[in-house]
Amino acid sequence: MLFRLQKPVLQSLPLKSMTLRATPAALVLLAVTLMVLHRADTLPVERLRMVVTDAAAPVLANVSAPFSAFVDSLEGVTTIRDLKAENIRLMEENVRLQQWYESALKLKAENQSFRELLNVKADPTLMFVTSRVVSDAGGVFVKSVLLPVGVQDKVRKGNAVMSGHGLIGRVTEAGQNSSRVLLVTDLNSRIPVIVQNTRIKAILAGKNQNLMKLERLPPDSGMTIGTRIITSGDGGQLLPDLPIGTIVSIGSDGVWVKPLSDIDRLTYVQIVDADANQTLATGEIVPHSPIQSKNRR
Amino acid sequence: MTSVWNESLLGAIGRWGLMLLAVFVLFILSAFPFEIAYLGEVRPFFMLMAVYYWTIMRPSLLPPLATFIIGIILDLLFNWPLGMNAIVLVMAQALTLRQRKFLLSQLFLVIWAGFAFIALGAGAAQWALFSLFNLTLISVKPMLVSSVLSALLFPLMVLPLAMLHKALAARPPSASS
Numbered sequence: 001m002l003f004r005l006q007k008p009v010l011q012s013l014p015l016k017s018m019t020l021r022a023t024p025a026a027l028v029l030l031a032v033t034l035m036v037l038h039r040a041d042t043l044p045v046e047r048l049r050m051v052v053t054d055a056a057a058p059v060l061a062n063v064s065a066p067f068s069a070f071v072d073s074l075e076g077v078t079t080i081r082d083l084k085a086e087n088i089r090l091m092e093e094n095v096r097l098q099q100w101y102e103s104a105l106k107l108k109a110e111n112q113s114f115r116e117l118l119n120v121k122a123d124p125t126l127m128f129v130t131s132r133v134v135s136d137a138g139g140v141f142v143k144s145v146l147l148p149v150g151v152q153d154k155v156r157k158g159n160a161v162m163s164g165h166g167l168i169g170r171v172t173e174a175g176q177n178s179s180r181v182l183l184v185t186d187l188n189s190r191i192p193v194i195v196q197n198t199r200i201k202a203i204l205a206g207k208n209q210n211l212m213k214l215e216r217l218p219p220d221s222g223m224t225i226g227t228r229i230i231t232s233g234d235g236g237q238l239l240p241d242l243p244i245g246t247i248v249s250i251g252s253d254g255v256w257v258k259p260l261s262d263i264d265r266l267t268y269v270q271i272v273d274a275d276a277n278q279t280l281a282t283g284e285i286v287p288h289s290p291i292q293s294k295n296r297r
Numbered sequence: 298m299t300s301v302w303n304e305s306l307l308g309a310i311g312r313w314g315l316m317l318l319a320v321f322v323l324f325i326l327s328a329f330p331f332e333i334a335y336l337g338e339v340r341p342f343f344m345l346m347a348v349y350y351w352t353i354m355r356p357s358l359l360p361p362l363a364t365f366i367i368g369i370i371l372d373l374l375f376n377w378p379l380g381m382n383a384i385v386l387v388m389a390q391a392l393t394l395r396q397r398k399f400l401l402s403q404l405f406l407v408i409w410a411g412f413a414f415i416a417l418g419a420g421a422a423q424w425a426l427f428s429l430f431n432l433t434l435i436s437v438k439p440m441l442v443s444s445v446l447s448a449l450l451f452p453l454m455v456l457p458l459a460m461l462h463k464a465l466a467a468r469p470p471s472a473s474s
Contacts, residue, residue: 023361024391031365031380031387038379039430045379052373063325141427141435142376180376187431208435 050175053146057178061134061148126239129153129271143186143208145169145266150177158237160272166243166260167191167231168269179271184244185212185263192234193244197227204229204244204257210264212245214255223250229257239274313358319458320367323347341447344371345419346454348386349412352393353400354459364390378430385419385426392418405452413448420444 037043131147149155151174159171161181169183170191182189189206193214203215214229227247233240245257323343344367351359368383375382392415393400400408424440 024387024394027361027365027387028384031368031383034369034380034383035378035426035430043379045373049373049376052370056374060325141423144376146374182376187433187435 046173049180050173050178053173053178053180054150054175057134057146057148057175060146061132127154127273129155129273130268131271132268133266141187141208143169143183143189143206143263144172145181145183145269147179147181147269147271148177149271150175150179152177154273155179155271156273160231160238160242161269162242162272163261163263163266163269166245167238168259168261168263168266170238171271181269183263184259185209191238191244192232193229194232195221195223195227195247196230197224198222201232201234211248211256211258214247214257217255223247223255225250239272242272315458319351320344320347323454341443341450342416342419343447343454344368344382344386345389345416345447346412346451348390349393349415350455350458352390353397353408356394356397359390361387361390378427381423381426381430385422388422389415389419409448409451412451416444416447416451420447 034043038045129149131149131153133145134148135146147155147161155171155174157171157174159174160167161169161171167184169181169186169189171179172182173180184191184204184206185208186206187208189204189212191204193202193204194200195202195214198221200218200221202217205213205215207213214223217223225247229244229246231238231240231242231244243260245259247255248258249256323346326341326343348359348364348367364386365383368381368386369379371377371382372379393411396411400411420440420443424435424437428434
């Protein structure tokens with residue numbers, strides 16, 4: 001009895017059933033047209049999306065907090081048995097990090113004195129905005145996340161987004177109180193990068209997988225596994241020298257890079273922007289799209 | 298004293314509210330990823346469950362235009378090609394509507410199997426559309442996993458709804474005032 005769905009009352013008039021059958025076809029046609037127009041970039045999809053996202057972000061932000069707390073608690077239960085091993089690993093790591101900390105302090109002092117000797121022009125000061133990730137709505141096809149911060153919080157289109165160790169993406173849309181971050185692993189993500197040891201330039205392309213692929217590499221570029229990949233800042237979109245990942249595999253199918261951050265489990269991220277007056281600091285004029293300049297007043 | 302008119306109005310409002318609530322809950326669920334070890338991130342088609350369920354139960358509550366608009370909003374929110382969710386949802390609804398009379402008289406198991414069929418079709422359609430939109434062949438696996446998971450989760454999502462719906466429809470007038 002319980003497994004039989006209840007039979008509702010419906011008198012289907014001939015006219016009604018006709019309209020019911022006719023509209024889906026028209027709507028599918030409309031949807032296909034929308035897709036083609038979207039593909040051809042003739043629709044203001046980005047602006048529409050910002051309106052929807054701006055409306056949904058506060059709701060999602062409120063709902064996601066208990067939801068992610070629930071998911072976290074589930075994860076907590078599953079990891080309790082790994083706690084001991086994790087603790088040992090962390091203690092070992094702590095010892096190693098303390099050694100690194102000492103050498104970092106030493107290098108910092110050394111660097112400072114060299115800078116003073118050479119009279120180096122100061123780097124642009126960076127601005128940070130930290131935000132919680134409210135949802136990563138894209139899912140299987142699109143690797144993107146929503147943040148409940150926007151133009152009001154001085155987030156701009158094109159800003160780099162970091163999490164913990166490395167770059168995770170960049171802001172592709174900034175609304176009033178929400179913004180969308182295209183992750184570095186997305187199919188449409190292309191980031192100009194430098195291979196750290198060799199200073200070889202390449203493009204890091206997302207493949208909708210956990211790993212990213214290095215493209216436009218010069219032949220015989222002599223890569224080694226474990227080499228770090230950092231942003232080059234070419235094109236003026238992203239800041240230079242932000243770490244992204246390390247090379248994990250070199251084969252006939254190309255050079256593959258693993259992101260430094262755990263991109264599947266983002267909770268808090270930092271939006272990084274150069275100081276407002278970038279032109280002064282770098283001596284370069286950064287190109288802006290019309291929407292971006294509108295957002296900046 | 299509750300008149301018949303009053304009772305049916307209350308019932309209608311209740312059903313509408315229930316449907317909106319269900320749509321909202323499934324909508325929120327759609328926006329969160331589910332991590333499964335060794336399978337990676339998958340996304341069950343929660344919205345498809347709602348559309349399938351309400352199309353069988355009360356097609357008048359969810360007209361194709363409403364489905365289309367929900368699809369477009371999902372596309373905008375998910376950063377998907379505009380119209381992709383809309384195509385899949387509207388087509389799934391039209392297909393379900395055609396088989397509605399048959400499905401209504403069947404056991405839940407058959408309705409479940411019907412959903413599994415629709416979910417696989419939706420997964421395949423989304424994969425094809427997305428590959429076409431980006432002009433690259435993308436991996437089939439996440440889509441396949443999402444379809445199978447959607448089929449497995451269907452009774453879990455729908456049974457409480459069915460019971461609620463039944464309770465609401467069978468509620469005596471005195472209990473509602």
